Amino acid sequence: MSTATVTKAAPAAPQPGRRRISLPVLLLIIAGVLVLTSVVRLITDAHGITSTGQMSGALRLAVPIGLAGLGGLWAERAGVVNIGLEGMLILGTWFGAWAGYQWGPWVGIVFGVLGGALGGLLHAIVTVTFNVNHIVSGVALNILALGTTRYLSTFAFEGEEGGTSKQSPGVESLGKFSVPGLSDWLHDLNQKHWFLVSDIAGLLGGLLTDVSPLTLIAVAMVPLSWFILWRTAFGLRLRSCGENPIAAESLGVNVYKYKYLAVIISGGLAGLGGAFLSLVASNIYLEGQTGQRGYIGLAAMIFGNWMPGGLALGAGLFGYTDSLKLRGGGTNVHALLLLIAILLLIGAAYLIWRKRYVPAVITAAASALMFLWYGLTDEVPNQVVTATPYVVTLLVLSLSAQRLRMPKADGMPYRKGQGK
Template sequence: MSTGTVTKPSAAPKGGGRRKLTLPWIMLIVAAGLLLFSLVRAVSGANDLTSVGQVSGALQLAVPIGLAGLGGLWAERAGVVNIGLEGMMVLGTWFGAWAGYQWGPWVGVLFGLLGGALGGLLHAIITVTFNVNHIVSGVAINILAVGFTQYLSNFTFAEADGGSSKQSPRIDQITKVTIPGLSDWLSDLQAKHWFFVSDLAGILGGLVTNLSLLTIVAVLLIPATWWVLWRTAFGLRLRSCGENPVAAESLGVNVYKYKYIAVTTSGALAGLGGAFLAIVATGIYQEGQTGGRGYIGLAAMIFGNWMPGGMALGAGLFGFTDSLKLRGGAENVHALLLLVAVLLVIAALWQLYKKKYVVGVISAAFSAGFFLWYALTDEVPSQFVDAAPYITTLLVLALSAQRLRMPKADGLPYRKGQGK
């Protein structure tokens, strides 16, 4: 008979526990980041750094990466590593464009989802049912997706008006939304280049100007994923499969079913990212247009510590640096050197405060190098401009590696009944 005893919650471990960020702290961090951007913009004179066009472009570039990262999060929270995100995005671009130019963009979005889901289902069959190494399966799907879409293009797009074996005919655009009045007011305020105020106006203006309806859907999928995986019984069961599948099975959870659902959903989200590239970002399918965004989405997910919010931040960071390259070229990336130098100073001070002297000194040395680079040059080489988004991704992953915690059973082989 149950005694009805309620145990007292244990205290947070001293020194080793991590406190959850509350909303006031998150807002304070965002405000501090915006203040830093405003300072860099004012010093460098790169006024496009936080302009409406810059933010709007960054959002559009971040969406496909964020969708791929969200797909990776679903799979890995269930214990399946999904290196095949790139291939599933490729399937999404092709199927989205193929249906989009014939029956309209929203049908293309649906087919992009289905194309990516088929890739996810194949990955689930190979890894969950046949227990093949997850990395091997993902690489095979990436290769297969490229060859498969090239083959299909030869007798579909090549025979269509306005198409060829390497690209599709033009696809109709999805409706874009701009909030009248508010968008113009924020653009005018941003153009005044006032400290902090204009930067805030530029960021808010980018979020209400020329916004595709599919972008809104994609952004809403981030809190939706958090709610499903962390606030529902279904999400608890799915995450238990990635932490301890043997224990989950002992409690009656059908581990295979949840892994299949998670990996198929993962593929569908990556496929949606591919469809976004073809339908919204370019309005046309082109061979090789994913450009490694599936891998970058995986990096964004790791940077975000397998959490939706952190993943979105990582995707936004890559989208922002990519947008800097496309809009302002050398001038904006040169201003980015100053931003990196200041961030490294903050990192050095924090490491010294935590008595991690070696890491602190190294951060300070790199900071001095970036300050000198910024002070002694007026622009950066074009090769560095092109590589800036990828270098940013590597730096962020390297600096955040110590705080990462992947699901315990992620990538580990599992057989039904192995705990008996």
């Protein structure tokens, strides 16, 4: 079957009134936000918001979120909603730590992927073969994964040195590396606190300092997924199953096969994110260590409009806000209040230019409240810092909801031959 034939089966017609942001415009927006961040840093003297350590911590926290979101993207592009990402993350953490303790961290990575893929296979059987509601199946999988790992821990970890029914013994580290010379130079440049230059140095330094080999593998999954899904016949057929499975079937696509493959790959990617948590982030399995990152990964996928590049930006944003509570959280979040107030003010001006006066007034009022909050306080309470990642998740989804386009057949039941 030719690529052109499948293209006819699943046309991606843009919805009227919704224009995709082009790459140059997106890069211009990112550059503008970076400039504003540098201005806010100089005004507030909160140099930690773009420090090398802050960016390095944000990268570590963004990796499992990004891998979970990437797993969700694979499944939903084939038409299967995957709320079970959290459970697949949990399976990845447990199997990664168990095998890593037995045979070393690299074997642990393989078993973490297999554990997540096993969860994906179960989700595929329930949703694709038996047509159970995707949300119900995903929630059940999350509960099942938590109970299963707790049960297995009593046999695998209890009695071992440092192990209990809720945690594994320590696992050998994969190790970390920094780019010789360049990472130190960027760190020194970041410490000079120059306008914009130091901020860019902090961003790049965070990507080149104390990096795990697994981080590089995780980052490589983003362009690799984009290439497979958007530049190969396999990816085109898979996406056709999420857009119009009946038309795809009429052209010879084995819809069941592609849905199964997509959900299993989805679980494997989430399992890799779980292995990262237990082998890199902490070198130990600990019950509850996923911290609902599966759900945040799903939010990053939606924020990214079911595209790998946008997903990566979303994961980076959520990872950054999550890292704020680890490094001078109250001061840094307080400084970011000023940044948010300025961004909202710019947003209000843009809405006025588009003659959307009611949303403009609401946005301007929110900006005024942020300016007031910043002006009347010196530091944000720890409770607010802890809640920041979840508040940002809700705000981002609310603001981006108007321009989202999910696959047309995402979550819809499908039976072979139903189009006849």
